Amino acid sequence: MKIATGNDLATGDVVWWDGAGWSRHVEDAVDVGDGGAALIAREDAARRVNGAYVIDATETPHGPRPAHIKDRIRARGPTVRLDLNVAPADAAAGSWVI
């Protein structure tokens, strides 16, 4: 699957396209299929999100899991400061990042 991500303009928070807007939680991300480029062009023009891009992800029981480690770290937070991480919807997600 393909999902879209970026950073919120005002806060810089990592956000994911949930079909209607931008969510803080990667679990909310939806498959944008072939519509990613058009979506990003539209959102970029709306100037609500910074540096949006489309990534590969896989469906898991815990929701979409970004294919690349960089985006998995973006989804959760620094691996060295778990106290600052965005909590996964399912605590059983475990070692989802690495």
Place this chain on the structure above:
Amino acid sequence: MYKYDQYDQTIVDTRVEEFREQVARRLAGELSEDQFKPLRLMNGLYLQLHAYMLRVAIPYGTLDGRQMRMLAHIARTYDKGYGHFTTRQNIQYNWIELKDTPDILAELATVEMHAIQTSGNCIRNISSDQFAGAAADEVTDPRPWAELLRQWSTFHPEFSYLPRKFKICVIAADEDRAAMRLHDIGIQLTTNAAGEIGAAIYVGGGMGRTPMIAPLIKDFVPIDDLLSYVEACLRVYNRYGRRDNIYKARIKILIHEIGADEYRRQVEEEWAHVKTLGLDPPRAEFDRIAAMFAPPAFDAATPDTLDRSDPDFALWVDQNVKPHKQPGYAIATISLKPVGGIPGDATAEQIELMADLAERYSFDELRVTHAQNIVLPHVRKADLHALWQALDAAGLATPNLDLISDIIACPGLDYCSLANARSIPLAQKIATRFSSIERQRDLGELKLKISGCINACGHHHAGHIGILGVDRKGTENYQLLLGGSGAEDASLGKITGPGFDEDGIVDAIERTVETYRAVRTHGERFLDTYRRVGIEPFKEAIYG
């Protein structure tokens, strides 16, 4: 310490209000990111993996308690309660919101601080020796010259859009504690046979994807001509430095391509012209600046002895305290490298405590080191034990300066959008593996430096042991380098061979240091042994 005059303050205050308006226009959708990005970068605001990151300048790594307390306030009020001291002697905040940035900069301006020259293709924050003004081996305090260069470089119209970023370092001792020859321009203040102060000028050093040690371009520039000579160095670079390829745009590439002799010839030619322009400041202006760096009022009667009866205190003194030029005083380094901690990170409470201790014990002065530690430069020996007790209670008394656990590590893939691999977890694992202080001290001086990508913010090229994180088909992989040095014996590390995964690199380091222990001769540091025996015994141990 330098104190702003009306011009300094006006420059900073005006820039804050200008940026406030730019941020408002961006938030209102009037500016696109392409339009806004260069504006925010000129104010030290990056966009990293998780949030905006604000890099605050600490000129030549020097600050006072009031400024340090402001850094704590910003960490607590606008970030998540901590800051990260960097290898450029600055501080970064990792969780800044765009809407807050103008207020943060306004608060910084009240204590004569800013985030100018911490990004972009300009002359960056000037770096220097963290022991400046305190070291017994310096010929003069380099900071007045660093300050003069700061004023000259701030918004210099000719050098605000260089081919690439430009880093200048000023030291004044033969022992290089600031990686001087790994800067675009390294300046070593020195004296000639007549006892006059001047500067040896090294140009074209740097790390990154093409590491180079700066060659000596001029062995003695009379000190009153320093600014015009540096201006000539920049002018030649600005004229001929490549702008067509970002990877070939640093001055080191220009000098490598045309040769040091030809670069020197062109600089001399340009300097002959620049000198006629009256650029060098009148001596009175330099004296005005230098007066603000006058030595503090040392107590000549304070005892020059130390009670070492507490063994833990004595251990900290042996490792983290260095001689001061004034009898009865010492230079204390506060390690920001607790075992298992994040190199360079400090909580707001720790930052505040360091501010308090600087005011109480160090004539209200602190320094940030390129090795991501903090220095209290002027501590009475009689106060060292009380200082150590206060640090120890706050987890700031790790006695590991220059030992294997005193690791330089960039933020890596945990924070940085450029990184290919994480650096911090490696630093934590290595420090934990070698947590025994007895073992660390047996290994002696061993500078281990980790970068999470080829940009080398973690100085891996200059590590006695260096680690470079790379992306191998989506997986973190770590290359091992040996034999680098950022000191006066500067050298670049060599890659040992194929890389390792996260656990493998820790084991490889263990085999490396055990090889050192097996073949070292009495008194040899790791780097000395490596230079004597070469890389082969280490490769055999690592890959054999």
